[in-house]
Amino acid sequence: MTLPRPPAPPLPRPLRIGLVTGEFPPMEGGVGAFTEQLARALAALGHEVTIITSRRARPSPLPLGGVGGGSGGGLASLFQPIDLGYAxxxxxxxxxxxxxxxTIADIAVRHDLEVVNLQYQAAAFNMGSAAINYLPWRLRGVAPTVVTFHDLRVPYLFPKAGGLRQHVVRALAxxxxxxxxxxxxxxxxxxGWTDRPVRQVPIGSNIDAYEPNxxxxxxxxDGLxxxxxxxxxxxFGFLNxxxxxxxxxxxxxxxDGRYHLVFIGGQTGASDPANNEAFLAGLRGQIDRLGLSARVHWTGFLASVRVSAHLAAADLMVMPYRDGVSLRRxxxxxxxxxxxxxxTTAPxxxxxxxxxxxxxxxxxxxDPAALAEAVATLAADPARRDQLGRAARVLAGQFAWPAIAAQTAGFFAELLEAVGTRG
Structure with a gap:
């Protein structure tokens, strides 16, 4: 007998949500792509979204609708919000x-934001400063701060910072x-770092899925x-x-020479470019030393539909993370x-x-030998590759953006209700 499903939890009332991110399109970066997808999904649920980010994310040319609330141009327009349609x-x-x-506090007051969600990744927020780690302190009495930790890596700060690096991240939590x-x-x-509420919410694909013909x-x-x-x-992804x-x-x-590799998308991203570019230079040197230049291809940054076409053109995707595969990517x-x-590599x-x-x-x-063996095994087995691809698509259904946005907004609503109860 099939038991009836419990009723879905009620959606929270529309919230005024601020998203603070060190990067945002057209800047290249996974956290920026995440924030864009989350903002769209939150807006689709009826929430009012304000995004605060780097000057380098200013679109050029401006989207239709342009600058909202300003007098039309000049220096003053740089301080006005840009209407993205969804945020x-x-x-x-x-x-x-x-x-x-x-700056963040002023914008939060201007739009009476009810919650500010910091998209935290140390590399996106000036590795030499811990200023952003004090955002919850600065917003006391303005709006509660919820921190989404995209990873737990620490900022560089300064030479010999030692344990201070982890301290500022733990203090943020x-x-x-x-x-x-x-x-x-x-x-x-x-x-283990905080007695404040912690919620696990997955991330979704950083581009919209498109089915090329x-x-x-x-x-x-042919182009390759x-x-x-x-x-x-x-x-697929930036290199580090x-x-x-x-x-x-x-x-x-x-x-053997039948095997080719294509690096799909941008190479180093907007965050931590010095270290990433150094790694890229070493990788290119490695390719030259091994005589692989004719079999390694680079697309550069692509529109999402072109990314989809290259993903579909690959017989196998190979992403061998040194720290193991993780659902945070x-x-x-x-x-x-x-x-x-x-x-990919075992988690x-x-x-x-x-x-x-x-x-x-x-x-x-x-383990390059094991990786090469796996590639050869699956390259010789089209049926197994098709089965893996079908199961991967089914798994991805667990990480759809509408559900991610609903879980995120639900957590915000719970925190706001708790704050109201304590008040």
């Missing part, structure tokens, strides 16, 4: 230092009205100069030392949402959603 955008912050906190973790491992850590797929493969029998491996692209290059060197979610067969923490041989193919991190 008002304030690209106001030049550097994430102490004056930026007052302790000062916030509530915290959101994007995966189970971070959820457990945050519970066979002509678009053929055009991608592939032959009929060639095998195309795809890697944690993501294992160097292991992937070593694995490619162990495979929007690029991973994009690969799953597009129903692509994926080889550092138990992640029951990812099942080897069923919806992903898992190998050990930093």
């Amino acid at each position: 008002r955008l304030y690209p106001r912050v030049g550097r994430w230092r102490w004056p930026s906190l007052s 302790a000062r916030a009205a509530g915290c959101i973790a994007t995966n189970a491992a971070d959820f457990r850590v945050l519970h 066979h002509v678009e797929i053929a055009e991608v493969r 100069g592939l032959g009929v029998g060639d095998v195309l491996l795809g890697y 030392e944690t993501k294992g692209a160097d292991t992937l290059i070593e694995a490619l060197a162990r495979l 929007g690029t991973l979610m994009a690969v799953l949402a597009h129903g692509r067969p994926l080889i 550092a923490e138990p992640t029951p959603e990812l099942r080897h041989g069923e919806n992903v193919w898992l190998v050990s991190p930093a």
